[in-house]
Each structure stands twice: as C-alpha cells, then as structure tokens.
Amino acid sequence: MRIKCTVxxxxxxxxxxxxxxxxxxxxxxxEAALAKLHKGGRIKIxxxxxxxxxxxxxxxxxxxxxPLNLPEEKWPVALNSLLPGDIAxxxxxxxxxxxxxxxxxxxxxxxxYILRSRQRDPFLRSHAYQYSFxxxxxxxxxxxxxxxxxxxxxxxxxxxTEVEDKVRTLTAVEFLEEGxxxxxxxxxxxxxxxxxxxxxxxxxxxxRGDREPKELREILAKKDRTAAGKTAPGHGLYLWEVFY
Amino acid sequence: MRIKCTVxxxxxxxxxxxxxxxxxxxxxxxEAALAKLHKGGRIKIxxxxxxxxxxxxxxxxxxxxxPLNLPEEKWPVALNSLLPGDIAxxxxxxxxxxxxxxxxxxxxxxxxYILRSRQRDPFLRSHAYQYSFxxxxxxxxxxxxxxxxxxxxxxxxxxxTEVEDKVRTLTAVEFLEEGxxxxxxxxxxxxxxxxxxxxxxxxxxxxRGDREPKELREILAKKDRTAAGKTAPGHGLYLWEVFY
Numbered sequence: 001m002r003i004k005c006t007v008x009x010x011x012x013x014x015x016x017x018x019x020x021x022x023x024x025x026x027x028x029x030x031e032a033a034l035a036k037l038h039k040g041g042r043i044k045i046x047x048x049x050x051x052x053x054x055x056x057x058x059x060x061x062x063x064x065x066x067p068l069n070l071p072e073e074k075w076p077v078a079l080n081s082l083l084p085g086d087i088a089x090x091x092x093x094x095x096x097x098x099x100x101x102x103x104x105x106x107x108x109x110x111x112x113y114i115l116r117s118r119q120r121d122p123f124l125r126s127h128a129y130q131y132s133f134x135x136x137x138x139x140x141x142x143x144x145x146x147x148x149x150x151x152x153x154x155x156x157x158x159x160x161t162e163v164e165d166k167v168r169t170l171t172a173v174e175f176l177e178e179g180x181x182x183x184x185x186x187x188x189x190x191x192x193x194x195x196x197x198x199x200x201x202x203x204x205x206x207x208r209g210d211r212e213p214k215e216l217r218e219i220l221a222k223k224d225r226t227a228a229g230k231t232a233p234g235h236g237l238y239l240w241e242v243f244y
Numbered sequence: 245m246r247i248k249c250t251v252x253x254x255x256x257x258x259x260x261x262x263x264x265x266x267x268x269x270x271x272x273x274x275e276a277a278l279a280k281l282h283k284g285g286r287i288k289i290x291x292x293x294x295x296x297x298x299x300x301x302x303x304x305x306x307x308x309x310x311p312l313n314l315p316e317e318k319w320p321v322a323l324n325s326l327l328p329g330d331i332a333x334x335x336x337x338x339x340x341x342x343x344x345x346x347x348x349x350x351x352x353x354x355x356x357y358i359l360r361s362r363q364r365d366p367f368l369r370s371h372a373y374q375y376s377f378x379x380x381x382x383x384x385x386x387x388x389x390x391x392x393x394x395x396x397x398x399x400x401x402x403x404x405t406e407v408e409d410k411v412r413t414l415t416a417v418e419f420l421e422e423g424x425x426x427x428x429x430x431x432x433x434x435x436x437x438x439x440x441x442x443x444x445x446x447x448x449x450x451x452r453g454d455r456e457p458k459e460l461r462e463i464l465a466k467k468d469r470t471a472a473g474k475t476a477p478g479h480g481l482y483l484w485e486v487f488y
Contacts, residue, residue: 010367090363
C-alpha cells in the first residue's frame with residue numbers, strides 16, 4: 001500500500017532533507033521511525049524534493065510503500081511517537097500505487113522570512129534572515145514583476161546542478177509585511193536548485209538600492225548565475241506547500 | 245559605573261537564569277561575555293529575578309558595575325558579539341549607582357503561550373505548551389477575575405520557597421487568542437516562585453471543565469499549594485517586561 005504524508009520540520013538541526021552518509025537528515029529520521037514501526041524492515045521514502053541544510057518545511061510531502069494496513073489517522077500518531085520533536089507528520093493518506101511525491105507535484109509554494117531589524121532576535125535566529133539594511137519594498141515588488149511567468153531561470157539556479165531544462169513558471173511573488181518580518185511568498189510550477197534563495201538575495205539587493213528593478217529582466221536574459229545576486233541563507237526559507 | 249541592560253533570551257538550552265555549578269545558565273553566559281570584555285576581570289550581574297529551566301525572556305533586566313566607560317549604544321553591540329545567538333542584549337542604559345534590578349522592580353509582566361492543538365508543531369515545541377483538550381476561555385476569564393487584586397498567593401507558590409510574605413497584587417490576567425495560540429498575560433507587582441505556571445495550570449483545569457471558576461477564590465483562601473492545580477511546564481512561559 002502506498003501512503004502519502006504531509007510533513008513539517010524545523011530544519012535547524014538537520015543537514016537537509018536527503019539522506020547523506022554520516023549526517024543527520026530529515027529523510028533518515030523518518031526512515032528510522034518507519035523501520036521501528038516495521039520491526040526493522042527498511043522502508044524508503046520519496047520526498048517532493050530536497051531541502052538544504054537549515055531549510056524548514058511547513059508542508060513537505062513524501063510517499064512510501066508499506067505492507068502495514070493502518071487506518072489513515074493512525075499513521076501520524078504512530079510516526080510522531082517515534083520521531084524527534086522537530087519533525088511532525090501532519091497528515092497521512094492512502095493513495096494509489098501510481099502516486100509519486102516528486103513526479104506528480106504540479107507546483108510548490110515557498111516562503112522566505114526576513115527580519116528587518118538591526119537588533120537580533122534570539123527566537124528567530126534560526127528561522128528568519130536578519131537584514132539590517134533599509135529595504136524599499138516597492139522596488140522589490142517592481143523587480144518581482146519581471147520574474148512572473150515562464151522563463152529560463154538559469155541565472156537563478158546554482159551552477160552545480162544536473163537539471164537540463166531550466167524553464168519554470170513563477171505564478172506569484174508576494175511581499176507580506178508582518179511587523180518587523182518581511183515574508184516573500186513564491187509560487188510556481190517548479191523550482192531549480194537554490195532558486196528561491198537566489199531570487200530572494202537578488203530582490204534584497206534591489207530593495208536595498210544596489211540594483212535597479214528592471215535589472216531583473218536583464219539577469220533572466222543573461223542565463224548566467226553570476227549575473228544574479230547572492231544566495232540568501234537557508235535558515236530563512238520554508239517549503240510551505242506542495243500542490244498535486 | 246552602573247549599567248542597566250534589557251536582555252532577551254530563548255531559554256531552551258539553559259538551566260534557567262541563575263548561575264548553578266556545572267550548568268549552562270543565562271547569567272553565566274552573560275558573565276562570561278563581560279569577563280572577556282573586561283579582559284578577564286570578573287563582573288557579577290544581578291537580574292530582576294530568576295527564570296527557571298526552559299523559561300524564555302523578552303525583556304529581562306539586569307544590572308552590573310563596570311570600570312569601562314563605553315557609550316550606552318556600544319554595550320549591546322559589544323556584548324552581543326560575545327554572546328551566543330540565543331541571548332541578546334537589547335538595550336543598555338547608564339544608571340545611578342543606587343539602581344537595583346531586583347529591589348527597584350515595581351512590577352512585571354509574564355506571558356504564557358498555549359498551543360491549542362492535537363497536532364504538534366515542530367516550530368513551537370520549545371516555545372508553547374501544547375494542550376490538546378478543548379478549552380472554554382470564558383470559564384478561564386471568569387476564574388481569573390477572582391485572582392485580580394491583592395491576595396495571599398500561598399496556594400499558587402511552589403512549596404519550596406524561602407519568601408515569607410506571599411501577598412502580591414495581580415493587576416491583569418488577560419486572554420489573547422492568536423490563531424491556535426492562547427496567550428495568557430499576567431501583570432502584577434511581583435510574582436512568587438512558580439506562581440505564573442501554577443496559575444496557568446489551574447486556569448487550564450478550569451477551562452477544561454475540571455474545576456469551577458469560583459473555585460479560584462476558594463483556592464486562594466486555603467493558602468495551601470495542594471489546593472491549586474498542576475504547574476504548567478516552563479517552556480510556555482516568557483518574562484515579558486519588568487517595570488521600574
């Protein structure tokens with residue numbers, strides 16, 4: 001039986017989602033919990049995509065196959081009792097055996113949290129990127145307009161990537177202000193490696209006044225990673241939702 | 245010169261505020277940073293009061309004496325560069341040598357964070373008390389009315405305490421609902437050991453239906469710790485502000 005799970009995690013203590021030798025990862029914690037539940041039987045999980053070290057998830061989606069026939073509502077209870085407190089299975093659904101967490105994803109939403117303050121906040125140190133330079137959000141909004149739609153996002157993709165087709169569609173880039181937090185909401189049909197973090201870094205440079213908003217269009221046209229801005233740090237990023 | 249500092253900390257990694265042998269405490273971290281700043285000279289700090297293991301602070305106040313004559317605005321910068329990321333000095337003020345962070349405090353505000361959910365939240369696991377039973381906030385409000393004003397709070401004080409006078413004045417007990425969070429705001433002229441956590445535990449039992457609101461008055465009258473409810477856990481509690 002194939003199970004689809006929605007999972008939230010605080011990425012602070014993890015070297016990212018995907019299993020890596022000698023590293024603590026979200027995938028290895030979930031697979032360890034599944035192994036206990038299956039009395040040692042190894043169950044491999046597949047995520048909708050990787051998240052990097054320190055990156056958080058409010059709604060990562062995974063699937064796995066299991067011989068156990070638990071009712072849907074029992075899966076979160078059983079797994080959460082075996083998982084560390086910084087990972088939570090929010091929901092489990094029985095799904096048909098053709099479902100695939102990565103291949104079937106029609107789109108994703110990410111949110112990037114920026115703490116606009118010169119004063120550090122002990123409660124957000126691993127959960128928002130502290131940015132002490134003043135930001136002109138209108139400039140960021142204007143720059144973001146050029147990013148919407150279907151483009152080759154090569155300039156906004158980490159150079160070390162194996163993906164060939166770098167055309168993606170961004171359907172939303174929104175700026176939400178919550179007190180001293182600026183949250184940038186990105187939605188699209190798919191995201192390249194480090195894409196949200198490079199988009200954020202470049203938009204921050206625009207908001208700070210180091211780039212003109214119309215440069216965003218030029219950066220896209222160059223199809224060159226070095227044309228874009230810095231990669232914003234992982235700890236401000238949240239995989240918010242995966243759409244199927 | 246005497247310096248008054250406002251300090252915020254995430255208490256998760258600490259065995260409370262006050263120095264204890266072999267334990268990591270907020271006071272020992274701040275004193276270690278001050279020692280570095282004073283080239284090894286020991287500077288003792290005095291807080292407005294202790295906080296227990298896991299308890300957080302948004303506005304703890306401390307004072308210390310120093311031979312250094314730094315401008316006020318340099319103190320937070322200098323100390324924060326030496327402190328771990330889960331402690332932040334928010335503000336420093338030069339004060340007269342008679343100022344005392346504990347004795348001069350006229351009042352305090354605490355807030356207690358309750359996550360009303362059956363689903364755990366990886367981001368709040370150390371920052372709010374997850375409470376899965378349904379709560380009737382109106383019952384809690386009604387019970388809290390009996391607590392307002394000047395009373396002997398012996399019933400709401402941990403038995404192991406050295407304080408003799410247990411009369412305190414509660415000026416506010418407010419219930420703030422923020423999504424699935426219930427925040428109880430307590431303000432008063434002073435708080436006994438574990439008082440906010442015992443008040444919270446007893447109010448939760450009232451909201452859950454295990455106690456009648458009017459029992460709060462009877463519990464006060466008994467002057468007996470065993471008459472009140474359970475001590476709510478430390479990780480939901482924030483020392484919010486100290487008034488002088």
